[in-house]
Amino acid sequence: MNETTVCVVGNVATRPVYRETVSGPAARFRIAVTSRYWDREKSAWADGHTNFFTVWANRQLATNAAASLSVGEPVIVQGRLKVRTETREGQGWMSADIDAVSIGHDLARGTSAFRRAQRPEQAPVPELPEPNWESGTGNAATAAGTAPQRRPEPATVT
Template sequence: MNETLVTLQGWLGSDVDVRSVGETTVASFRVGCTPRRYSRRTESWGDADTQWYRVNAWRQLAEHCADSLRRGDPVVVHGKMSARTFVDKAGVEVSVLEVEAWSVGHDLNRGVSRFTKTARPVESPAPSVTSETSADAREEVTAA
């Protein structure tokens, strides 16, 4: 598989926008990453230009992002990056970098988070097959 996998560490630049695509939920948000650089000339640290990425999370991850993330939160996003070009309403060609998120979480270098595990729906157990049932089934098969 020749995918471009990335891990972004940055800040949520927008609230999480949730929508439905068919019967699937997708959450979209922007992440801004501002690298720090050391200048030997001035012997000081400074911020480089902020790079913005659109992140899309699908299905259950989308719902968890919507419930957990707010604008300004520090996040770590891991996923597949792609570039997309389109023409906006003003007729200008725009290129964007998008990440299809495989995992998203708060950046715990920047603060504390509390995790709440979601309960999985309880599935009804499959009917058990006893030796009597198996014997009856074999008899029916051989009788037919």
């Protein structure tokens, strides 16, 4: 419906905490997001205010985030913003949480090596021969008059 979606760029501020719950894996970590601005007096970039958000991830995203993220790494997080206010023992507090849909390393600030997560129920996909694109004749199956086989799409689990 009318949810506030955000995309924040910052650094992992706390080690991801991973838990197995009855509804599946869950992970949380804090992200520090600092604005930058051009200081005309100093003719240099300067840091502005730092905002901290708690990022919540569920299911496979939680598993992959816990295995991939470390404190200090630059990340991009996209998800739904949830601002909560509560009163505990007479003290009021507010928290800004992000229910993550996607989390990734910020490749503008470094490199990363992607490894596809293997699911136990996922069988390996057989490799098909590559067509001969330069000659335009296709692969051996096309030359023999049979239609080329398509690779099956992997099943997605949500």
